[in-house]
Amino acid sequence: xxxxxxxxxxxxxxxxxxxxxxxxxxxxxxxxxxxxxxxxxxxxxxxxxxxxxxxxxxxxxxxxxxxxxxxxxxxxxxxxxxxxxxxxxxxxxxxxxxxxxxxxxxxxxxxxxxxxxxxxxxxxxxxxxxxxxxxxxxxxxxxxxxxxxxxxxxxxxxxxxxxxxxxxxxxxxxxxxxxxxxxxxxxxxxxxxxxxxxxxxxxxxxxxxxxxxxxxxxxxxxxxxxxxxxxxxxxxxxxxxxxxxxxxxxxxxxxxxxxxxxxxxxxxxxxxxxxxxxxxxxxxxxxxxxxxxxxxxxxxxxxxxxxxxxxxxxxxxxxxxxxxxxxxxxxxxxxxxxxxxxxxxxx
Amino acid sequence: xxxxxxxxxxxxxxxxxxxxxxxxxxxxxxxxxxxxxxxxxxxxxxxxxxxxxxxxxxxxxxxxxxxxxxxxxxxxxxxxxxxxxxxxxxxxxxxxxxxxxxxxxxxxxxxxxxxxxxxxxxxxxxxxxxxxxxxxxxxxxxxxxxxxxxxxxxxxxxxxxxxxxxxxxxxxxxxxxxxxxxxxxxxxxxxxxxxxxxxxxxxxxxxxxxxxxxxxxxxxxxxxxxxxxxxxxxxxxxxxxxxxxxxxxxxxxxxxxxxxxxxxxxxxxxxxxxxxx
Ligand SMILES: Cc1cc2nc3c(=O)[nH]c(=O)nc-3n(C[C@H](O)[C@H](O)[C@H](O)COP(=O)(O)OP(=O)(O)OC[C@H]3O[C@@H](n4cnc5c(N)ncnc54)[C@H](O)[C@@H]3O)c2cc1C
Ligand code: SF4
Ligand code: SF4
Ligand code: FES
Numbered sequence: 001x002x003x004x005x006x007x008x009x010x011x012x013x014x015x016x017x018x019x020x021x022x023x024x025x026x027x028x029x030x031x032x033x034x035x036x037x038x039x040x041x042x043x044x045x046x047x048x049x050x051x052x053x054x055x056x057x058x059x060x061x062x063x064x065x066x067x068x069x070x071x072x073x074x075x076x077x078x079x080x081x082x083x084x085x086x087x088x089x090x091x092x093x094x095x096x097x098x099x100x101x102x103x104x105x106x107x108x109x110x111x112x113x114x115x116x117x118x119x120x121x122x123x124x125x126x127x128x129x130x131x132x133x134x135x136x137x138x139x140x141x142x143x144x145x146x147x148x149x150x151x152x153x154x155x156x157x158x159x160x161x162x163x164x165x166x167x168x169x170x171x172x173x174x175x176x177x178x179x180x181x182x183x184x185x186x187x188x189x190x191x192x193x194x195x196x197x198x199x200x201x202x203x204x205x206x207x208x209x210x211x212x213x214x215x216x217x218x219x220x221x222x223x224x225x226x227x228x229x230x231x232x233x234x235x236x237x238x239x240x241x242x243x244x245x246x247x248x249x250x251x252x253x254x255x256x257x258x259x260x261x262x263x264x265x266x267x268x269x270x271x272x273x274x275x276x277x278x279x280x281x282x283x284x285x286x287x288x289x290x291x292x293x294x295x296x297x298x299x300x301x302x303x304x305x306x307x308x309x310x311x312x313x314x315x316x317x318x319x320x321x322x323x324x325x326x327x328x329x330x331x332x333x334x335x336x337x338x339x340x341x342x343x344x345x346x347x
Numbered sequence: 348x349x350x351x352x353x354x355x356x357x358x359x360x361x362x363x364x365x366x367x368x369x370x371x372x373x374x375x376x377x378x379x380x381x382x383x384x385x386x387x388x389x390x391x392x393x394x395x396x397x398x399x400x401x402x403x404x405x406x407x408x409x410x411x412x413x414x415x416x417x418x419x420x421x422x423x424x425x426x427x428x429x430x431x432x433x434x435x436x437x438x439x440x441x442x443x444x445x446x447x448x449x450x451x452x453x454x455x456x457x458x459x460x461x462x463x464x465x466x467x468x469x470x471x472x473x474x475x476x477x478x479x480x481x482x483x484x485x486x487x488x489x490x491x492x493x494x495x496x497x498x499x500x501x502x503x504x505x506x507x508x509x510x511x512x513x514x515x516x517x518x519x520x521x522x523x524x525x526x527x528x529x530x531x532x533x534x535x536x537x538x539x540x541x542x543x544x545x546x547x548x549x550x551x552x553x554x555x556x557x558x559x560x561x562x563x564x565x566x567x568x569x570x571x572x573x574x575x576x577x578x579x580x581x582x583x584x585x586x587x588x589x590x591x592x593x594x595x596x597x598x599x600x601x602x603x604x605x606x607x608x609x610x611x612x613x614x615x616x617x618x619x620x621x622x623x624x
Contacts, residue, residue, distance in 0.1 A: 071350065071352040071353065072350065072352070072353045074398040074399070076398065076399075076439075080356060080358075080377065080439040081356060081398050081439045081441075083353055083354070083356070083441075085348065085350055085353065112593070112594060112596075113594060115593060116592070116593055116607060117351045117592040117593065117594070118349065118351070119351065119594055120348045120349050120350065120351075121348075121350075121352075124348060225601070225621040251594075251596060252595060252596035252597065253589070253590075253594070253595050253596070254589055254595070255352065255401070255402055255589045255590065255595070256401055257396075257398065257399050257400055257401045257402075259399040262399070265398070265399050267352070267396075267398075267401075267402075269352070269595075272595070272596075272597075274596065279587075279597060280586065280587050280597065281587065282585060282586075282587055283422075283424035283425050283428070284424070284559075286560065288586060288600070288623045288624050289623060294623070298599075301601075302596075302599070305602070306599065306601065306602040309602040310602050310604075
């Protein structure tokens, strides 16, 4: 057995835990019912713990990187301007029912938010949040976590990780020191697991059927910045950026001012997407990525090459949301498979 | 919490109209201590804010050898730059930076330098020009070739005169054919052909070039013919930026973040990157 600290809990106890957290003024967020979004809850009966459920429409990234985040407030006065930092105090937060493909995205995004300058807006949310991940027994034609180095049982990014066991119980692993501290603080809801408990674990989920070799995709991308493939796959893209907004790892943002009247307002960071035509347009009118195929190439290359070159991680966890929601049916995994095919033809 | 997106306040000390649509601001941090400790190198950029309008990116156009104030020159092109145009002496702006890498002024010491600029491209080059001229005896020959569409479009006119008067600098200013005035006494012709005519010696020389893509495209072969190696030709990129600190994902060229790994690149480095700038 691994040295990982293991506990046993039950569906009933987790619902009671929600009650205890709520009394202690925690922010409690749960995966929503089948096919919906994450929701704030206060009552144990609203907790959704379901390993079989389809991923939420939006990923969990908005709890670390909100759609709109105030950076500071400004107030103009007689002799200049006052700048005020956002004063919101973040409550301790717990996220229940996070799938491996969402949880893993947090440390992946953490790389870009910390490689040199530190984005404390992201960091402070991560620090305040306990991620309770859960093994996933759902899979559809869109997901492909096992091709990005993850699996339905991967605990990357989770603080506590739950695996379903018999009789509505769960084996809980404390993955990080933060997760361990959480289990200790709420120890009445977690019992130490013994060998017999661990035997109750359900069979490992078999995972998605869709597969490709991400290393080979990278190898191909290394040498095919110019390639007819980009026109083939990029031409139908509408540039709506649904793929970026629902993606747990896409992290591009815009910075804009929102004024309320002449004298005051705030500067905010908003989600943005590289599939928008104006994203890279210079003030002169020149646009380095002026056509959709060039923007689609950027999306694939950023995910499977650039981010790896720079930060050693694939910028994709295989959640399948980009494909599930694409209005014109562009399938990122099929593109990766096509690249694999072209690679093997070349070899 | 450290807030990397919050600017420092600066006051506009002076507003200089360079051309009908290019303006230079002279700026000073409102906090004198901050101003004293603010260090930057030639080629770095900053994010400038007008509160209520937003932020935009300009190079720092003044030289680090002249730390009393900072300067930026901008073209009214969009939302923020047009709002800046309405600001006056005494008004408050925001500034965060300096960001990005810089021209290798230290490595250029002991060598000759050729500056080639077109239009508002003189702004980042001017920063290095003053840096070099303020340490003039540490460099060999200094040549400046600057061009604009018309006489009215030349920026830093008073400084162009000053450079022309300096015996230790060869300054050639040109306007595009048709852009001259009756009393124009400079060159008439496009920058690439003027560079060919001036024919700076490539031996132990670094070329700093900045201007519209079309100017750079036609000047490069001229420099090659004169014997300049790609690693000795340096330019600065202007990919659209928002954060300036390697977060917002907007400025990349392949796996390079222009705001962090650039904006200054040698031609050799640029050739190794995908053409996305
Ligand atoms: C490193 C670096 C250094 C730079 N140095 C300088 C410098 O020294 N001087 C200088 O003048 N410039 C410089 N620039 C360019 C400068 O950053 C831009 O000109 C400036 O940011 C424009 O800001 P803006 O808010 O006025 O324009 P924006 O309002 O952001 O608009 C810019 C352009 O985007 C397009 N656009 C935006 N929104 C829309 C829309 N809704 N519909 C259609 N089109 C739209 C338009 O083409 C518009 O003209 C530099 C850029 C970089 C990256
Ligand atoms: S969701 Fe589909 S159509 Fe929309 S930007 Fe993404 S790939 Fe293009
Ligand atoms: S790129 Fe698509 S499959 Fe990969 S993490 Fe983003 S939304 Fe999920
Ligand atoms: S400007 Fe934001 S990443 Fe470079």
